[in-house]
Amino acid sequence: xxxxxxxxxxxxxxxxxxxxxxxxxxxxxxxxxxxxxLVADSVIKAWSAFATLEDRNRFRPWxxxxxxxxxxxxxxxxxxxxxxxxxxxxxxxxxxxxxxxxLIEQSDDFLKWWGNPxxxxxxxxxxxxxxxxxxxxxxxxxxxxxxxxVEGLSYDEAAEVLGxxxxxxxxxxxxxxxxxxxxLWEHAIEAGIITGDHMKGSxx
Amino acid sequence: xxxxxxxxxxxxIDCIEAINGLYAYLDGEMxxxxxxxxxxxxxxxxxxxxxxxxxETALGQLIRKxxxxxxxxxxxxxxxxxLIDEF
Numbered sequence: 001x002x003x004x005x006x007x008x009x010x011x012x013x014x015x016x017x018x019x020x021x022x023x024x025x026x027x028x029x030x031x032x033x034x035x036x037x038l039v040a041d042s043v044i045k046a047w048s049a050f051a052t053l054e055d056r057n058r059f060r061p062w063x064x065x066x067x068x069x070x071x072x073x074x075x076x077x078x079x080x081x082x083x084x085x086x087x088x089x090x091x092x093x094x095x096x097x098x099x100x101x102x103l104i105e106q107s108d109d110f111l112k113w114w115g116n117p118x119x120x121x122x123x124x125x126x127x128x129x130x131x132x133x134x135x136x137x138x139x140x141x142x143x144x145x146x147x148x149x150v151e152g153l154s155y156d157e158a159a160e161v162l163g164x165x166x167x168x169x170x171x172x173x174x175x176x177x178x179x180x181x182x183x184l185w186e187h188a189i190e191a192g193i194i195t196g197d198h199m200k201g202s203x204x
Numbered sequence: 205x206x207x208x209x210x211x212x213x214x215x216x217i218d219c220i221e222a223i224n225g226l227y228a229y230l231d232g233e234m235x236x237x238x239x240x241x242x243x244x245x246x247x248x249x250x251x252x253x254x255x256x257x258x259x260e261t262a263l264g265q266l267i268r269k270x271x272x273x274x275x276x277x278x279x280x281x282x283x284x285x286x287l288i289d290e291f
Contacts, residue, residue: 022276044287047291154233
């Protein structure tokens with residue numbers, strides 16, 4: 001491949017990934033200007049390292065990894081941190097078995113609420129509700145949810161991005177989703193989406 | 205059916221096993237056909253796990269959709285194209 005061909009290929013790859021890169025950057029930095037700089041810096045670094053990309057079918061996880069590393073090294077310290085959700089009843093230790101027990105032991109009210117009017121509940125949640133709940137997740141879970149659930153990466157690809165074993169992604173996805181449910185449950189109570197018999201003072 | 209076996213011979217799993225595999229199923233990571241058959245067989249017979257799977261699917265779609273609506277600002281698009289032109 002000539003330099004011109006490589007540049008054309010790289011350009012197409014960036015065009016195809018641009019929205020994803022910006023979406024990830026804005027959720028990591030929470031700041032428009034920093035997100036734009038982060039994407040631009042990542043594109044420069046990606047081009048510098050492009051010759052080292054052995055499998056071009058893995059361009060997306062490769063460029064996501066560069067953006068993530070760039071964020072960790074240059075942007076993380078100055079990113080605006082919201083008050084993250086209270087996780088006092090759930091250890092941040094990555095133990096998937098704990099989560100299974102937690103899911104099994106959820107109260108009957110909670111299960112009825114999730115299990116019965118799920119379509120109605122889903123219709124009442126706004127995009128802002130979901131984004132707000134994602135933003136409150138601790139960073140390790142937020143990134144896993146964004147890569148797998150939003151960007152559609154496999155566990156192997158997400159593991160490649162974050163430099164962790166696939167089993168860690170599996171564990172973070174379980175925990176991240178559970179945190180999201182808890183945040184949405186509490187939001188739904190506060191916003192009056194859940195009323196009457198579904199409340200009964202129970203929490204997940 | 206291979207060897208005359210049908211779905212009724214799928215091994216039963218309990219709710220704990222099903223919930224343990226729920227997210228792998230939703231994320232397309234349940235790649236072993238036997239495990240997948242066991243999970244889906246359980247869903248056919250357990251209302252609670254079926255219901256939870258429905259909800260998790262709906263929630264997953266909402267999360268995906270919430271991320272898809274973002275568009276790269278035009279200014280950044282221009283900046284990136286200019287950068288690449290100058291490489």
